[in-house]
Amino acid sequence: MLSWTATALAALLVLFALLLPDEFGGLTPGAFARLPVEGIFGAVVLLLLPSKARRPAAMAAGVGLGVLTVLKFLDMGFHSVLSRPFDLVLDWILLDDAESFLADSAGRAGATGAVIAVVVLVLALLVLMTLAVARLSRLMARHSAVATPAVLVLGTAWITCGALGLQIAGAPVASRSTADLVQDRADQVRAGLRDKQAFAKEAADDTFRDTPADQLLTGLRGKDVLFTFIESYGRSAFQDPATASPVDTVLADGTARLRRAGFSSRSAFLTSPTAGGGSWLAHSTFMSGLWIKNQQRYRSVTSSDRLTLTGAFRRARAWRTVGIMPGVTGAWPEGKFYGLDHVYDTHHLGYKGPKFSWSRVPDQYSLAAFERLEHGKPDRKPLMSENILVSSHNPWAPIPRMIDWGSVGDGSVYEAIEKDGRTPEEVWKDPARVRTEYRRAIAYSLRSLISYVEKYGNENTVLVFLGDHQPVATAAGENADRDVPITIVAHDPTVMRRISSWGWQDGLKPGTNAPVWRMDKFRDRFLAAYSSQPGLALSSSAHTPHPTPSRGAR
Structure with a gap:
């Protein structure tokens, strides 16, 4: 037997x-x-x-x-x-x-x-x-x-x-x-093995490699330009009417509040090279104008002299360039590739509060630290910042909540908030609760950013915020695409007029028929719209076709 x-x-x-x-x-x-x-x-x-x-x-x-x-x-x-x-x-x-x-x-x-x-x-x-x-x-x-x-x-x-x-x-x-x-x-x-050679050829073609500094970003001189990534902010955050109401409400309310404060906004979608994780692949794609779909490409591009979107601001010599990176916990040599004068990682933001699971620093605190350390300083030169908001990072528990900006302090106030929140073990027992908490986390990140612009923004503020990728399938759904929202917010009407031909939709929420670009196409279109080098205008009607990866696509 x-x-x-x-x-x-x-x-x-x-x-x-x-x-x-x-x-x-x-x-x-x-x-x-x-x-x-x-x-x-x-x-x-x-x-x-x-x-x-x-x-x-x-x-x-x-x-x-x-x-x-x-x-x-x-x-x-x-x-x-x-x-x-x-x-x-x-x-x-x-x-x-x-x-x-x-x-x-x-x-x-x-x-x-x-x-x-x-x-x-x-x-x-x-x-x-x-x-x-x-x-x-x-x-x-x-x-x-x-x-x-x-x-x-x-x-x-x-x-x-x-x-x-x-x-x-x-x-x-x-x-x-x-x-x-x-x-x-x-x-x-x-x-x-073949991709390494193909990518080297692709990376060698750079429209803006030799653009003189005095012709770069002339349409944004004197402005504070804030590029802000919201972790896991994908189309799925508001595409399901049955579960998207928290995010819909925040975006609708935020559009109205910013409009009353004198800001206008336009939105569309970008297709990310990754989904569920791999944020660094999306960041490098967006900034480099190259399709960074794997770690081999990431290592190649970050060790090169490719002009990044943030690096263009540094080359122009009209901005101080900084990064607010609460998710960076150790040495980050990529800061040089991105052209950042200074990087504030998790150890340099002055945070004394608790961790919120993976997210070490609540988004509202990160933005308050940016105001204290850079944006709020008197007699400074214009700023270009790359801000990474991480409170919406998996596992979406516990989630911070908005507090009065004057109460943020060194973050100690978050001790009680963290203790009152749910644990990842509680949330991940039920897929429906995972989806609910995901959208609550996205809503918190959006509220933090909208409130920051409303309180600290001025006539020279230009905000570009976007998601890096869709969340994991448990939150996004099995058949989700790889599209993430992107929005430009500005107080000065001339800033928005330069992108009027893009066909983006008014407001903070792109509709189902909003334009969809591949993420690597944004760098060149943005630089062309706000620079003065002749012959760089890109066709506004050009829509780069892209395959939407299906589940199990190889």
């Missing part, structure tokens, strides 16, 4: 590995009620091999199957967070980022425990898979008289099901998903 039980478990483990989908959405009973061609082919090979070669071949197959199973689990995680599969060439560094996220959200002890558990599970999976294949190989060799016709029958059944197109719950009975995965990964590796 023990022997047969072990054999049955070995067979189930191998079938599980061969039929396991690479997305959580594919985990249905029908996915495991299929015939895997890889298992049939592997059995044929093991039956044909001589006895001396069979054992090492079985062990190699077991290790390989274990590795493929680990890869499928990685794909599941990447699909659920970043809406794409794991990249074997470029994504290993993101595992370290995942560990850092766990440490920031659950504490160092929790992150260490999770890492140890994952390592143990991976090793156990590799060992058990190897033992399972070896056991099945020995069994087939001992009972080849039975195994051979059984494999022939299974092979015939697979061919028949494939020819007839038989399906179970929408999945073909004749499965070759693991073979397709191997082929897909081979294509992915080749594409990743």
